[in-house]
Amino acid sequence: MKKLLLTLAAACLLASAAFAEKKEIHIVSINDMHAKIENFPQFAAVIDSLRAIYPELLIFSAGDNRTGEPLNDLYEIPAYPMVALMNQIGFDATTLGNHEYDGGQANLARLINLSNFPYLACNIIPDPKWGINVLPYKMFFVNELRVAVIGATQVGPAGHPDTHPDNCTEILFTPVEETLQEYKWLRDESDVVILLTHIGYEEDVELSKYVPWADLIIGGHSHTQVAGGEFHNDVMITQDINRLERVTFITLTVENGKVIDRKAKNIEIAGYPKQNKIVAEMVRYFSDNPAFQRQLATLTAPMTTYEELGCMMTDAWRVETGSDIAFTNTGGVRYDYLPAGPFTVSDVLRLDPFGNTLVQFSLTGQELKDMLIATHYADIEYGFPKVSGILCNVILDKKDNKKIKDLKITNPDGSKFDLKKTYQVVTNSYTAAIAKSPRKDQGRDLNRTTAAVIQEYLEHQGTLDYTGVNRVTQSVSAK
Amino acid sequence: MNVTVNRTKVEIFEGAQAQHAVLRYLVHRHLAQSWLKRGCIQDAYGHQIGLDAPLREGQIIKFKIR
Numbered sequence: 001m002k003k004l005l006l007t008l009a010a011a012c013l014l015a016s017a018a019f020a021e022k023k024e025i026h027i028v029s030i031n032d033m034h035a036k037i038e039n040f041p042q043f044a045a046v047i048d049s050l051r052a053i054y055p056e057l058l059i060f061s062a063g064d065n066r067t068g069e070p071l072n073d074l075y076e077i078p079a080y081p082m083v084a085l086m087n088q089i090g091f092d093a094t095t096l097g098n099h100e101y102d103g104g105q106a107n108l109a110r111l112i113n114l115s116n117f118p119y120l121a122c123n124i125i126p127d128p129k130w131g132i133n134v135l136p137y138k139m140f141f142v143n144e145l146r147v148a149v150i151g152a153t154q155v156g157p158a159g160h161p162d163t164h165p166d167n168c169t170e171i172l173f174t175p176v177e178e179t180l181q182e183y184k185w186l187r188d189e190s191d192v193v194i195l196l197t198h199i200g201y202e203e204d205v206e207l208s209k210y211v212p213w214a215d216l217i218i219g220g221h222s223h224t225q226v227a228g229g230e231f232h233n234d235v236m237i238t239q240d241i242n243r244l245e246r247v248t249f250i251t252l253t254v255e256n257g258k259v260i261d262r263k264a265k266n267i268e269i270a271g272y273p274k275q276n277k278i279v280a281e282m283v284r285y286f287s288d289n290p291a292f293q294r295q296l297a298t299l300t301a302p303m304t305t306y307e308e309l310g311c312m313m314t315d316a317w318r319v320e321t322g323s324d325i326a327f328t329n330t331g332g333v334r335y336d337y338l339p340a341g342p343f344t345v346s347d348v349l350r351l352d353p354f355g356n357t358l359v360q361f362s363l364t365g366q367e368l369k370d371m372l373i374a375t376h377y378a379d380i381e382y383g384f385p386k387v388s389g390i391l392c393n394v395i396l397d398k399k400d401n402k403k404i405k406d407l408k409i410t411n412p413d414g415s416k417f418d419l420k421k422t423y424q425v426v427t428n429s430y431t432a433a434i435a436k437s438p439r440k441d442q443g444r445d446l447n448r449t450t451a452a453v454i455q456e457y458l459e460h461q462g463t464l465d466y467t468g469v470n471r472v473t474q475s476v477s478a479k
Numbered sequence: 480m481n482v483t484v485n486r487t488k489v490e491i492f493e494g495a496q497a498q499h500a501v502l503r504y505l506v507h508r509h510l511a512q513s514w515l516k517r518g519c520i521q522d523a524y525g526h527q528i529g530l531d532a533p534l535r536e537g538q539i540i541k542f543k544i545r
Contacts, residue, residue: 032529068531162494162533200533201526223529224522242529359492378506432492433499436506442480445494
C-alpha cells in the first residue's frame, strides 16, 4: 500500500512538472521622454488599451523623463508636470537619467517624493542630508512571478552623469558594470531579472557580456531606435528614440522559474489616433501655466532693435557664466521689440525658444575673431553676431556687402583688443556647431540652457535699460 | 571631441548632440543647414538616433537624406 501511494505521489509530481503553467509578463518600456508632454494623451490611450487586455501591465522608464520642454522644466516646481503625468498613467518605476539631476539635488529629492513610483539606480550613493530616496532595485510580484528590476544611471568620463557638475556635488557614483554584479544574487531570488539602464545602446551591448544572468536590458540615453528587441549575448536589449515617439511593448514568457521566450515590438505614439481625456486635460492645464507670466525684471524703456535684445542676451550669458566675452548668431534673437514694463518668463522663451545650451571656450583673440567671422558666414541670412564684452567694427567688401573684408575688435572702453591673449568665451550650442574656424579648444557644454541663464540674469538685474546699446558697427571698405 | 559623420572626421565641443555634429558636417560640406531637418541620423549599427542624442568621443554616425 505504501509503495502504491509513493508511486502515485511521484506520478502526480511528474505530471505537474510536465503541465507547469506558462505565465506571461507584459511590459511597456519608454526612455528619454524629455518632457514631451503633448504626446502624453496618446501615450495614456495606448496604456489604457493594453491594460484592458493585460491588467498587470508594468510600465518602466529608462530615464531622462525631464529636460527639453520649458512647460515642464520651468514650472513652479521644475519638472513637476512630468511627475504628475507619470503618476496619472501609473508608472511602476524609472531609473535616473543624466538629466534627472538637472534641477539640482534638492529638486531631485522633491520630485522623487512627489512620485508614486520608485526611482531605481544601484550605482548612486547620495548624501543622506538631501533625502534623495533612490532604491537599487525593486522586486515586483506580477502574475505570481517575481520580477527583479535593477536600475543603473549614466556616469560620464568626469565621474558624474552628463549634467552641470554643481547639480550632483554630494552624490557618489560608482561604475555601472561593477556595481551591477553586486546584485547578481537576485537571479536566484527571481523568475525574471530586468536591468533598467540609462547608459546608451552601445554600452548596453557591452554590458550584456557581463550580465548573462539578466533576461532583459531596458535601455536609454543614446536615443537609439531598436526594432523591437535585439539579442546580444543572450540578453534582450530594447530602446526607443526620444520624445515619446515610440514605446516598446515586451512580452516575457516564464515556465518553471525560467524565461523561455522574449518578444518585443514598437508602438507608435506620436500618430496614435486616440487620447486619454483626463491626461489631455492635465496637459492643457500645464500648458496654460501662469508661471510663464512671472515677471523677472522691469524694462524702464522699450527694447526696439535686434541689437539691443542681442546685447542683453549675450550680457546674460557672459555675466552669469563669469566669461570675458559672449556672442550669439543673430538668427538666435527672435524678435526686435519689447515694450517698457514687465520682462516675463514667456518673453524670454519667445526671444530664445530653441532649447540651446551654453558652450564655453578658451580662445585667443585671433581665434575669437575667426569664429565671429565664421558665424557670420554660416548664419549669413541674419548677419554679423551680437556680442558682449567687446565692440566690433565690421568692414564689408565694397563689391559684395555680405563679404567681410576686415573685422576690427576693441575692448568695451575702446582700447586695443589683444589678439594673442586667451579669453573665456561663451556662445550657444547652435553657434558652436556652425562656426567652423581654426581653434585649439572646441569647447565644452555647460549643461545650462541659454534661456534659463537669461532668466537668472534678469532676476539678478531687477531693472534694465538697453536704449541705444549697439556694439557692432558696419562700414564698407573704400576699395 | 572627435566624431565621424559619413566617414568625415568632425571636431566638435564636449557634450555635443548628434545634430551639432551633423550641422558641422553640413557646414564642412557647404551644404544648407536646413538639410538637417530632412535627414535621418543613424548610429554605427544602422539604428535611427534622435537629433539630440548625446555623442561621445570617437562615435561614428551616418546622416542620410530621406
